[in-house]
Structure formats: C-alpha cells, structure tokens
Amino acid sequence: MDNIAIELRGIDKSFGLVHANKDINLKVRKGTIHGIIGENGAGKSTLMSILYGFYQADSGEIFVDGKPVSIRDPNTAISVGIGMVHQHFMLVENFTVLENVMLGAEDSQILNKGIAKARQELKRLEKEYALEVNPDALIEELPVGLQQRVEILKALYRRADILILDEPTGVLTPAEADHLFRILGQLKAQGKTIILITHKLREIMAITDEVSVMRRGEMVATRTTRETSVEELAELMVGRRVLLRVEKGESSPGDVKLSVQGLTIKDSRGVTMVDDVSFEVRAGEIVGIAGVAGNGQSELLEAIAGIRKATSGTVLLNGKSVDVTGHRDPAELRARGLAHVPEDRHHVGLVLKFEESENSILGYHHDPRYLNGAFLNIDAIRKDAEEKIAKYDIRPPNARLKTANFSGGNQQKIVLAREMERGPDVLIIGQPTRGVDVGAIEFIHKRIIEMRDQGKAVLLVSVELDEIRSLSDRILVMFAGRVVGERSPEATEGELGLLMAGVEGRKEAAE
Amino acid sequence: MSTPYAKLPGWVEYGLIPLTNLAVAFLVAGLVVLLVGENPFEAAYHLINGAFGRGEYIGFTLYYATTFIFTGLAVAVAFHAGLFNIGGEGQAYVGGIGVALACLWLDQVMPWYVVFPLAILGSAFFGALWAFLPGWLQAKRGSHIVITTIMFNFIASSLMVYLLTRVLKPLGSMAPQTRNFAEGGQLPKLDWLLSIFGLNVGTAPFNISFLLALAAAFGVWVLIWRTKLGxxxxxxxxxxxxxxxxxIRESRITVITMMISGGLAGMMALNPIMGEQFRMQLDFVQGAGFVGIAVALMGRSHPGGIIPAAILFGVLYxxxxxxxxxxxxxxxxxxxxIQGLVILFAGALENMFRPAITRAFAMRGQRAAAVVQTKGA
Structure with missing residues (x-):
C-alpha cells in the first residue's frame, strides 16, 4: 500500500438538506495524474474542498501516505503536503510574483531575510520544473497562463507533493493548455501526485493515468484512462448514453438579418475593447465567434443587444438601423425581433432571487399577455412558465421555486426557453453551455440547431472551441478586439488556436 | 457550488429565527438592566404592563405603531428597488406641511372626513416632493441617495423651523407651531375598535390613521408583488x-420609487398632527423616520413583517x-x-443563529426520512 498518496474512506458531507458527498472512497496512486470528472453539482469541488480543509467532512477518514490525518484548515493541508491551484486564482493583483509566492509563508516578521531565501528557492523550483516566470513581475501584468504558473509555484514553494487543480484550463487558450499539460507531465516525472478536476473529457483522456467519475454526490466509478473511452466516461457522468457530436444538416442561408459595420467600442477609460468589427448574419445560419475570454466578444454582444454603448459604427436589424451609439433600448430591440441569451445568466439573464415564473417574463414583462392593465396577471404568467418548463424539460418542474435553487443547466434552460419561445428573427447567444452539465449541453445544442433550421439568424459567442466548431456554419475569430479571421467549421483546432492567440492574425494583417 | 444552506420551512424562516433573535436581544438587555443594578424581571414587567396592561396603554402602543408602519413601509419600498432611503425623517417632516395646509384651510368649515382625504393627498404630495429631489439627483447626476437624503433631513429641519416661526405661526403667539385645529382637523379615535375587545382607549390618541396604515401596508404588498412597476x-x-x-429604465424607476417612498413617509405626519396634537409643532416626527429603517429591516421589507415589527417598536416606546x-x-x-439591541440582533446579526437552526432541522429531516424508509421496507 506504499504507493497510495491519498486515500479517502467513507467521506460524507451535507449542507443542510443538500447531500453533497455520499460515502466517497478514493485512492490516488503516488506519482500519477488522477482525473476527477463529473457534472456541475456532482460534488467534485466539495470533495476537494474537504481535502484542502475548507470544509470538514461530517464523517469519513483521510489518509496521506498511509497515515490518517485530520485536515482542519488549509494550513494543515499544506503541512501534510497538499497544495491547491484554484479555479479563480487567489493572487494579490498588485503584488509581484515573489511577494505572492511568499505570502503566508514569510518565515519571519522581518521580510528582507525571507525575500532573499524565497528568491533563491523560486529560482531552484523554476529550474527544476521548467516553470519560468519573472519573480519581479506584477501579477496584474501577467497573462492568465502565467498567473496560473504562479499558483503552481506557490503550492510547490510550500513543499506540496500532492497538487489539486480545479478546472485549470477554463481560462486558457489551447496553446496555453498544452503548455500546462507539459508542466503537469514534468511534475509527475519528478514524483509529484496530481489531482485534476475538470468537466472536459478530452483533457482527461489526454493526460491522466486514472480517472474517477462522480455523479450526484457519489463516486460511481474509477477507471484506468487507457482502458476507457470518452463515450464510457460521458455515460458514467450522466447516467445514460449521451450524443457528443451534434447532428446537423447543411445550412441554407437566406436574407441578411443582422448586419454589423465598423463597430468600435471604447470602455469608460477610453480603452478600445472592440475595434472596427464588421460582419453579417443571415437567416438560417449560425455564425460563431471564437476567442479567448476578454478579447472583446462580450462587449460586442452587449452593444448589439443594446446594453452597452458603442463609440462608432452601425448595426442593422432586419435591414433597419439600430442606434447603437446613442439612445439604446433593449426593450425596443426585443420588440423588433432580437432575442439575447447573455453570457452571465447569474447577474444579467436571471434574477436569482425571483421565482422561476418571474424570470420567464424578464424583459418581456410589457407583453399584455402577462398583464391586467398595470397589474401582473399571475395566473397567465405561471401558466406560460409551466408550458415552457414542460417543453424544455426544466427540473424540478416548479414555476414557483426560487431560481437560485435550480442547477446551472436548468437555469440556462429557463433563459433559453424565454428567449427562444418568442420566435425572434435574430438570436444572439453568449456562452450557451458555461457551467452546464453534459446532459443539458446536448439539449441546448439541439435547440440552437433547431432555431437555425427554422430560419433564424444565430450569432454565437463561446470560449469553448469545440462548441463553436460543432455548431457554427461560419467561424469568426476575435483577438484583441478585432476579427482576425473567418474560417469554416472544418478548420483544424490548431489553425483556430493560432488565430485565437493572435499569431496568424498579425501575419494576415501585415500582409 | 451547492447552496450552503437549504431552504427552511416558512414558520422557521419567518417565525422561529426572528423570535430567537428577539429573545436574545431581550436577554442581553436584561443583563444591561442588571448592570445598572435593577431587577430585569421588574423591568420586563413594566415594559409589558406599560404596553398592554390597560386599554389606554394598548392605545398608545398602537398609536406609536401607526407612525412606524408608515415610515417602515417607506423604507421598505425603497429597499425593494435597491435604494436606501434614510430621509424618511425629513420627508415625514415636510409631509406635515400638506396636513397642516389642508387643516388650516378647511377645518372650520368641513367635517373631518372631507379634510382627511385632502390631508392624505397633501402629506403624500409634500413627502414625495421631498424624496423626488434626491431621487432625481441620483438618477440624473449620480449623487448617492444615502448622502442626499440625509442632507435633505437637515434642510427639512431648517425649512420647517422657518415655516413654523415665520409663516404658519399665528400672529402674536410665542410658540413655534400652527394654531390649534377646529373639529374638522381632528381625526376620530378608534375607541370602538378597542371596545370590541372590552378595552377603554382612555386618553390614548389611537386614531383612524391606524386603519390607513393597514391599508397602506396592503397597498404596498400589491404594488411590490402584483404590479408591473413593482x-x-x-x-x-x-x-x-x-x-x-x-x-428597465433605471432613472425612471429610481425617481418613481423614491416618490412613493417619500409619499408613505409623508403620510406618517397625519398620525401626530391630526390624530394627537391637532396642530403642527416643531419636531413632531421625533425620530420616527429612523425607527422606520429598523422596522423595515426587522420586517424583512414585507408588509406582513413590518406591521408586527412596528407594533414591537410601539411596545418599546x-x-x-x-x-x-x-x-x-x-x-x-x-x-x-434596548431598542438598539433589538435592531442589532434582529437586523445586523440576523444570521447568527441560522446555521445552528438549519443544522437542527437537517438532522430532524434525515431522521424523518430514515423513519419513512424503515416503514417502506
């Protein structure tokens, strides 16, 4: 049993009435990369939080290197050699790399001595694991890929032998993700044990040795990666067979429904977020905008939806001009046939404290169908919501339940049902499946294709390249606020990846 | 991430938790009384007896509660739109102008039931006006409503001193107040309501504006949960x-919400002016605008919670x-x-006992589920 780095026996954890982890058993072998997959809400993050001491299990035991340990807080986790790389980095933005790495492990009250020692140690770590990063650079000036490297260095500096990475590739370009995987390979070669939490099956297949699947708080299976398949893992995650490829026919584009010409957006500080972007979306086609998060896609969507003010440019909706630079009224745009599924459903697309039925009219609450004069027609609103719940299989099927109590996938379905059932001419969708479980992804993708086949013009923004490739009829790639290229969905991931990283784009622009 | 605390049954959420908080507030208040060297049980006796011991005392308690229902509703309406109106004090004060004008104009020629509706409109109008300015400044100029409403309290205070010493004061009088109203400016007492329960209202100024406050509470419920504006x-x-x-146009909603909020605060003036003093005098609001904040917090901004919270503060007063x-x-x-402790425990420390109570209920729920399972097997 010497080669087991971590063993969990019978871990059980409830939050009030929610049973997040049920009798979890897990063995992670030393010097391996162990993947943990599961849908959102399957209990992965809770389990890792218990391992890292953020939460205490209600019952169960944890063994590190065969010895029972009680992990009360992150400090004890670190002292037994467990380090965590968080999904949202926990770095101090205006500190340097060195200061961040030292933070909480300064060794003495007087910093000078510690700094010299830390610098030396950091150099050694960089060399040993090929993790180059300038120790004096400010965190806020580093790209996310490097920030993540700092998080890893932080864990190693605290002499972690076991590293937990929570959804590490969510914010990375494909190239950065590849680099991360090389680093993880190196760490493994040096004898470190790595636990990788992700919902991306491809990553599991690419770099893990073993993989454990969680579903509804239970550990349902552990497989040797070489002996399993993407299909089997998906089935284990969802509990039934899943179609991973979206089936769609040829598109038959019609008239131009949405036309964007020379759109430029500057933020309040005058920084250009979107730079002279032009494109058209026709009826019956899906145009996908690919790009790493933060390259202007969000701002572009908001400007088209009338939420954000554009600096210059024109937008035509159904051939008629939209005043994107002056007075914008999202309600008017809805009346003119534009539907918008925003990227951030928690803060924009939904009011989480509302009943489901109240959210099902958000933005359409002027519709006389839902009103009796100035009063809400509660019966009509609930009935309408119940119809949508049935049609979109929203669970639990309860129009009076608070929206916050639905899972991510079901929340997204609430938004989609609201926007799609109006029969808009133009549908703009941001991150349709972010934080959505695999079963719901399949459903959402099918609905988007259906909208296209009904002759709607669909503009899709997503940071999931796979999603863009499988849904879109044309792909635009954005980098630094500009559209740097248009490709067909047959373009390889490598080609799109280079565009997304701005490499190919710069060449094209130069030519 | 999962929600940290699962949903609790309604009676726990709205009954047990507030009552626990209240009990702890009184416990700590008892310790304070002990520190002063007095007997806390005796104090508690006087508190309860003083508030409920006789029909007259109950009348006073409900008279104060009426005032707090209005100011509590005013704060709650603004809360629902994410606005923190702490200018209820000034809005109620200025609302008094509307009441006074209606009374001074018609009290000698018209009965109270003609003057009262006009006074309601007048108080709501002046209260709304006083809230309109901060609302408009926030919507158009971005001046924060917390700052402007509190400044408007001071302006209201100065304005009223000016009006009551120069404009509304009868000639030859030394007191900064209007003349006394004739019969038309005096609201009937609700002695019949108390006599149903065999109580005698005595000298307590418990008047018909209490019913108006209840109607306003219902109106606020309809507004917030049953209208498009809400x-x-x-x-x-x-x-x-x-x-x-x-x-949804933020500036429009901000201005309208503030006017409704201010109107409700203004209506508070009816109770002391037409219900008790039968004249408008300096400082008649006496902090009720600020108590409204506590009432709204404790009542969770819901009329169904504001009424009992207002009565509680009536008891404390x-x-x-x-x-x-x-x-x-x-x-x-x-x-x-003691009032501060109630606010502290019911408002600021509202969630102190929640985790423990939630855990207790989760355990009970599991046991119940286990019982069902054994029965099923």
Missing amino acids: YEMRTMGHSPSAARYAG QGGAEIAFEMPSISRDMIVI
Missing part, C-alpha cells in the same frame, strides 16, 4: 445588470416610557439601548 422595482433591486438587460417612569435609575437612554 416587478421592475424588484428586478432593479436584486440585480441592476438584469434590469438593464430587460430594458410605550412600555419603555413606563419603565423610565417606574424605575428612575433606568433613564430614557436605557430604552434607546
């Missing part, structure tokens, strides 16, 4: 970004006065401390 207000209150997405009277070593300021 829907838009709540959307903005919960999530300004969602409101923008839905095409009336019973507190009784304690101060009966036990000289406990001053009026002590009563303020």
Whole structure:
C-alpha cells in the first residue's frame, strides 16, 4: 500500500438538506495524474474542498501516505503536503510574483531575510520544473497562463507533493493548455501526485493515468484512462448514453438579418475593447465567434443587444438601423425581433432571487399577455412558465421555486426557453453551455440547431472551441478586439488556436 | 457550488429565527438592566404592563405603531428597488406641511372626513416632493441617495423651523407651531375598535390613521408583488445588470420609487398632527423616520413583517416610557439601548443563529426520512 498518496474512506458531507458527498472512497496512486470528472453539482469541488480543509467532512477518514490525518484548515493541508491551484486564482493583483509566492509563508516578521531565501528557492523550483516566470513581475501584468504558473509555484514553494487543480484550463487558450499539460507531465516525472478536476473529457483522456467519475454526490466509478473511452466516461457522468457530436444538416442561408459595420467600442477609460468589427448574419445560419475570454466578444454582444454603448459604427436589424451609439433600448430591440441569451445568466439573464415564473417574463414583462392593465396577471404568467418548463424539460418542474435553487443547466434552460419561445428573427447567444452539465449541453445544442433550421439568424459567442466548431456554419475569430479571421467549421483546432492567440492574425494583417 | 444552506420551512424562516433573535436581544438587555443594578424581571414587567396592561396603554402602543408602519413601509419600498432611503425623517417632516395646509384651510368649515382625504393627498404630495429631489439627483447626476437624503433631513429641519416661526405661526403667539385645529382637523379615535375587545382607549390618541396604515401596508404588498412597476422595482433591486438587460429604465424607476417612498413617509405626519396634537409643532416626527429603517429591516421589507415589527417598536416606546417612569435609575437612554439591541440582533446579526437552526432541522429531516424508509421496507 506504499504507493497510495491519498486515500479517502467513507467521506460524507451535507449542507443542510443538500447531500453533497455520499460515502466517497478514493485512492490516488503516488506519482500519477488522477482525473476527477463529473457534472456541475456532482460534488467534485466539495470533495476537494474537504481535502484542502475548507470544509470538514461530517464523517469519513483521510489518509496521506498511509497515515490518517485530520485536515482542519488549509494550513494543515499544506503541512501534510497538499497544495491547491484554484479555479479563480487567489493572487494579490498588485503584488509581484515573489511577494505572492511568499505570502503566508514569510518565515519571519522581518521580510528582507525571507525575500532573499524565497528568491533563491523560486529560482531552484523554476529550474527544476521548467516553470519560468519573472519573480519581479506584477501579477496584474501577467497573462492568465502565467498567473496560473504562479499558483503552481506557490503550492510547490510550500513543499506540496500532492497538487489539486480545479478546472485549470477554463481560462486558457489551447496553446496555453498544452503548455500546462507539459508542466503537469514534468511534475509527475519528478514524483509529484496530481489531482485534476475538470468537466472536459478530452483533457482527461489526454493526460491522466486514472480517472474517477462522480455523479450526484457519489463516486460511481474509477477507471484506468487507457482502458476507457470518452463515450464510457460521458455515460458514467450522466447516467445514460449521451450524443457528443451534434447532428446537423447543411445550412441554407437566406436574407441578411443582422448586419454589423465598423463597430468600435471604447470602455469608460477610453480603452478600445472592440475595434472596427464588421460582419453579417443571415437567416438560417449560425455564425460563431471564437476567442479567448476578454478579447472583446462580450462587449460586442452587449452593444448589439443594446446594453452597452458603442463609440462608432452601425448595426442593422432586419435591414433597419439600430442606434447603437446613442439612445439604446433593449426593450425596443426585443420588440423588433432580437432575442439575447447573455453570457452571465447569474447577474444579467436571471434574477436569482425571483421565482422561476418571474424570470420567464424578464424583459418581456410589457407583453399584455402577462398583464391586467398595470397589474401582473399571475395566473397567465405561471401558466406560460409551466408550458415552457414542460417543453424544455426544466427540473424540478416548479414555476414557483426560487431560481437560485435550480442547477446551472436548468437555469440556462429557463433563459433559453424565454428567449427562444418568442420566435425572434435574430438570436444572439453568449456562452450557451458555461457551467452546464453534459446532459443539458446536448439539449441546448439541439435547440440552437433547431432555431437555425427554422430560419433564424444565430450569432454565437463561446470560449469553448469545440462548441463553436460543432455548431457554427461560419467561424469568426476575435483577438484583441478585432476579427482576425473567418474560417469554416472544418478548420483544424490548431489553425483556430493560432488565430485565437493572435499569431496568424498579425501575419494576415501585415500582409 | 451547492447552496450552503437549504431552504427552511416558512414558520422557521419567518417565525422561529426572528423570535430567537428577539429573545436574545431581550436577554442581553436584561443583563444591561442588571448592570445598572435593577431587577430585569421588574423591568420586563413594566415594559409589558406599560404596553398592554390597560386599554389606554394598548392605545398608545398602537398609536406609536401607526407612525412606524408608515415610515417602515417607506423604507421598505425603497429597499425593494435597491435604494436606501434614510430621509424618511425629513420627508415625514415636510409631509406635515400638506396636513397642516389642508387643516388650516378647511377645518372650520368641513367635517373631518372631507379634510382627511385632502390631508392624505397633501402629506403624500409634500413627502414625495421631498424624496423626488434626491431621487432625481441620483438618477440624473449620480449623487448617492444615502448622502442626499440625509442632507435633505437637515434642510427639512431648517425649512420647517422657518415655516413654523415665520409663516404658519399665528400672529402674536410665542410658540413655534400652527394654531390649534377646529373639529374638522381632528381625526376620530378608534375607541370602538378597542371596545370590541372590552378595552377603554382612555386618553390614548389611537386614531383612524391606524386603519390607513393597514391599508397602506396592503397597498404596498400589491404594488411590490402584483404590479408591473413593482416587478421592475424588484428586478432593479436584486440585480441592476438584469434590469438593464430587460430594458428597465433605471432613472425612471429610481425617481418613481423614491416618490412613493417619500409619499408613505409623508403620510406618517397625519398620525401626530391630526390624530394627537391637532396642530403642527416643531419636531413632531421625533425620530420616527429612523425607527422606520429598523422596522423595515426587522420586517424583512414585507408588509406582513413590518406591521408586527412596528407594533414591537410601539411596545418599546410605550412600555419603555413606563419603565423610565417606574424605575428612575433606568433613564430614557436605557430604552434607546434596548431598542438598539433589538435592531442589532434582529437586523445586523440576523444570521447568527441560522446555521445552528438549519443544522437542527437537517438532522430532524434525515431522521424523518430514515423513519419513512424503515416503514417502506
């Protein structure tokens, strides 16, 4: 049993009435990369939080290197050699790399001595694991890929032998993700044990040795990666067979429904977020905008939806001009046939404290169908919501339940049902499946294709390249606020990846 | 991530938790009384007896509660739209102008039931006007409403001093107040309501504006949960970004909400002016605008919670006065401390006992589920 780095026996954890982890058993072998997959809400993050001491299990035991340990807080986790790389980095933005790495492990009250020692140690770590990063650079000036490297260095500096990475590739370009995987390979070669939490099956297949699947708080299976398949893992995650490829026919584009010409957006500080972007979306086609998060896609969507003010440019909706630079009224745009599924459903697309039925009219609450004069027609609103719940299989099927109590996938379905059932001419969708479980992804993708086949013009923004490739009829790639290229969905991931990283784009622009 | 605490049954959420908080507040208040060297049980007796011991005391308690229902509702309406109106004090004060004008104009020629509706409109109008300015400044100029409303309290105070010493004061009088109203400016007491329960209202100024307060509470419920405007207000209150997405105009809702809030605060003036003093005098609001904040917090901004919270503060005011009277070593300021403790535990520390209570219920739920399972097997 010497080669087991971590063993969990019978871990059980409830939050009030929610049973997040049920009798979890897990063995992670030393010097391996162990993947943990599961849908959102399957209990992965809770389990890792218990391992890292953020939460205490209600019952169960944890063994590190065969010895029972009680992990009360992150400090004890670190002292037994467990380090965590968080999904949202926990770095101090205006500190340097060195200061961040030292933070909480300064060794003495007087910093000078510690700094010299830390610098030396950091150099050694960089060399040993090929993790180059300038120790004096400010965190806020580093790209996310490097920030993540700092998080890893932080864990190693605290002499972690076991590293937990929570959804590490969510914010990375494909190239950065590849680099991360090389680093993880190196760490493994040096004898470190790595636990990788992700919902991306491809990553599991690419770099893990073993993989454990969680579903509804239970550990349902552990497989040797070489002996399993993407299909089997998906089935284990969802509990039934899943179609991973979206089936769609040829598109038959019609008239131009949405036309964007020379759109430029500057933020309040005058920084250009979107730079002279032009494109058209026709009826019956899906145009996908690919790009790493933060390259202007969000701002572009908001400007088209009338939420954000554009600096210059024109937008035509159904051939008629939209005043994107002056007075914008999202309600008017809805009346003119534009539907918008925003990227951030928690803060924009939904009011989480509302009943489901109240959210099902958000933005359409002027519709006389839902009103009796100035009063809400509660019966009509609930009935309408119940119809949508049935049609979109929203669970639990309860129009009076608070929206916050639905899972991510079901929340997204609430938004989609609201926007799609109006029969808009133009549908703009941001991150349709972010934080959505695999079963719901399949459903959402099918609905988007259906909208296209009904002759709607669909503009899709997503940071999931796979999603863009499988849904879109044309792909635009954005980098630094500009559209740097248009490709067909047959373009390889490598080609799109280079565009997304701005490499190919710069060449094209130069030519 | 999962929600940290699962949903609790309604009676726990709205009954047990507030009552626990209240009990702890009184416990700590009892310790304070003990520190002063008095018997907390005696103080508690005087508090309860002073508030409920006789029909007259109950009348006083409900008279104060009426005032607090209005100011509590005013704060609550603004809360729903995410606005923190702490200018209820000034809005109520200025609202008094509307009441006074209606009374001074018609009290000698018209009966109260003609003057009262006009006074209601007048008080709501002046209260709304006083809230309109901060609302408009926030909507158009971005001046924060917390700052402007509190400044408007001071302006209201100066304005009223000016009006009551120069404009509304009868000639030859030394007191900064209007003349006394004739019969038409005096609201009938609700003695019949108390006599149903066999109680005698005595000298307590418990008057018909209590019924108006209850009607206003119902009106606020309808407004917030049953109208399109209320829907838009709540959307903005919960999530300004969602409101923008839905095409709800923030500036419009801000101004309208503030006017409704100010109107409700203004209506508070009816109770003391037409119900008790039958004249408008300096400082008749006496902090009720600020108590409204506590009432709204404690009542969770829901009319169904605001009414009991207002009655509780009525008890603290009336019973507190009784304690101060009966036990000289406990001053009026002590009563303020007790009120502060109630606000502290019911408002700021609202979630202190929640985790423990939730855990207890989760355990009970599991046991119940286990019982069902064994029965099923």
